[in-house]
Amino acid sequence: MDYSYSYEASPFMTLVWLAVAVLGIVAMWKLFTKAGEPGWAAIIPLYNAYVLFKITWGNGWKFLLMLIPIVNIVIAIMTMVKLAQAFGKDGGFAVGLIFLSIIFYCILAFGDSEYVGVPT
Numbered sequence: 001m002d003y004s005y006s007y008e009a010s011p012f013m014t015l016v017w018l019a020v021a022v023l024g025i026v027a028m029w030k031l032f033t034k035a036g037e038p039g040w041a042a043i044i045p046l047y048n049a050y051v052l053f054k055i056t057w058g059n060g061w062k063f064l065l066m067l068i069p070i071v072n073i074v075i076a077i078m079t080m081v082k083l084a085q086a087f088g089k090d091g092g093f094a095v096g097l098i099f100l101s102i103i104f105y106c107i108l109a110f111g112d113s114e115y116v117g118v119p120t
Helices: 011-034 039-043 047-057 058-067 071-086 089-097 101-110
Strands: none
Touching: 011 039, 011 047, 011 101, 039 047, 047 071, 058 101, 071 089, 071 101, 089 101
């Protein structure tokens, strides 16, 4: 019996994932622009995390906490909560950001929400 398995992504699924990635970049670009940061930061790895933490925590260097195992999960959840607060949204929206990030990034980016500042 041959138990080998060959995985080959279909061209359709590749296009779907590419579209989702582009949508995420565009949403993050718009989100950064709303917060008064450069939009091009969305396409630079690590720098986009720095800018996101600058928007949410006020200090971008706190993104280095994401390198600590287990702590990174807690910090990521807290960052999504602070992102919701930074745009004037409540806890329910933060739950959406945690579980369906791309969709809720798009809602923040293309909706009428405005950046109100770093939450305290």
